[in-house]
Amino acid sequence: MLDPIIAFFQRIFSAIGRGVGLVVAWLLWPFLAAHGWYKDRNWLIKGPIILVLAVLVASYGWFFWRTQIWYGFDTQMVEKYDFAKRTVAAGEKLPDQPNACQNSAIATVAADLTDLNVNQNAWVSSTLLYKLGFFGIDWDNTPFFDNKASFQRGVNQVVRRVAIELADNLGRVRGTSGINSDLQEARGRIQYDEEAWYFGIHPLGFRSTTPATYRSAIRYWRQFNADLQQCKSVFDTRADNLMQLLDRAASDLGNTSDILRRRSEDYNAGWFDTRADDRFWFAYGQLYALRAILAATHADFQDVIRERNLQSLWMQTEEQVEAALRVQPAIISNGAEDGWIMPTHLATMGFYILRVRSNMVELRTVLDR
Template sequence: MSSTTSSTTGIFFDRLIVGVDRLVTGGLLLKIVAVFAVAAALYYPVGMAITHRINDDLAYQPAPTEASQTVAMVAGLIDREVARTPWVADSPWFFAASALDDMANFQQGVISGLHGVVGAFGGALAGNDGDLTAAAGGLAYPGDRWRAFFETTPTTEPPSEEVYLEARKALLSYDRRASAGEAAFDPSAPALAAFLVQIRAEVGATLLGIDRQIASAGAFNRANDDVYMTAKGQAYAWAMSLAALGRDGAATLEAGAVAVAWSRMVETLNRVATLRPWVVTNGAADALVVPNHLASQGFLLARAQADIDAVIAALGG
């Protein structure tokens, strides 16, 4: 029995050696290796090209809600960036999308900006409503949580997308109750002014981050575009939300001076939101060849702050 087994094993290994020899000498192995090498080389660039999307469309219109156009805009942007566009911030390294840092930072900037909007809306226009408090808490959740055992940041916590979509549900719940008269919704002049005071603080915090990057990093520092794209996403969220809030408060903004100031504020944020340099550099302020995109962005955000101040003053705040 042992002799038969030994003979069978020997035949198997002989055939294996012959098969490998044919692969090598016939060139088939080289062809297989070449195919895998080409596939590996194309995986990231092709996957990135298919996934990449920085959606700074100012004409975007969300599905309408019952009470507030601002809530509709925030809920729509969450749905668009999280459910209808790949959320790439939590993609592990073996996904091609993990290399799309500009897209990831833009998306996280949008969510960060919406977090500020929801917090300000709840505090100023909705009497600290519980649904809005829950939504703001959800939007503060880190953007890099994926799934248990495979996360960018290892954790057993729920994935980022799931938490953000739950925040969206809380927003829509508030809107339904506001429409039924069961929740506060006050787009009066004092409320709008209080809302803008909080947004101004959000803009100021972003400006500080830009200033720190300008002061501490070189012209081609890898974090330059991270800071820039995050601020771009925040500005987009603020611009779209403030445009919607202007429609919510149309009766309050009927006075010419207030309406003009509000439009100027939104337009300035639109400019920040739609800037698209090919490469973000942090050059000298008077550079000819290597500009300072962060400084340009910071200038426009500072101008937006001044516009916000003008609206607050026009509202009597």
């Protein structure tokens, strides 16, 4: 009685085996054909081919290393600054050093975050192999090698916003002083094209690379802080400046939340959504940078925060960002919100971003009273 059933399953597995064999043969055919052609050539042809293959293997090995190994990544990075020991706001005279002023924690963190992106790590988005893509396909449209690039761009998004606020508002006394030249230079350089290599087509010619330009922004931020420590520069810690910084940062989070929402609603491919990972890690990079910037802002504007009784709400906001940074799935999934097999990490990240944004809006509202 069992023989027909056994025979049925044997036919099924035999058919599956033949199908797998055909697929493997189809995949290996170009390599077998190339090998057949290659073995009949002389060394004048074999030598250059071996050299080209060796260069490709070494290049992609190095590319794999640069995109998969993350140096300096630490969700508790703010602890190393020990901002709690600061007793005065940025730009104020230090009580035990009458000829010295407190430097800006915001400028320090902006420089350090950029240093993380371009010195401690390779800036992935402008590397040649990343720009060439995967057989002409943008790496962002594949599940490979794009997470670190997206994270770096998310960090850079926050740093760019901070650079604008430093140059336009924080590093000058509004209405009575010009823009600080160091902050102005840093702002211009950190806005530079994120994908610039040594040579470009639009416009055609040689150009400065993205990492080199961002490194120069680091120097200008640190020069500003050095001048500020010698009381040669100013840092305006007015409540309206803090309110505007929060307002702009909250607006950026709102844009990211909308991107996550649209991707989550329009695509439910689960683990097979090739754009879910870069959306997730871009948002994660924003929150990673925002965690450090919030702690730095707390230190720089400590007088305003104390006077407006914002300590509790501010700490709550920082804690919510920390909670979001604990979400680090090995594989990003964009499943349906009511799905029971594939989770929806984009919706989860969007939820955390909205919580943080809500608190930032509340902080701004209190400052505006």
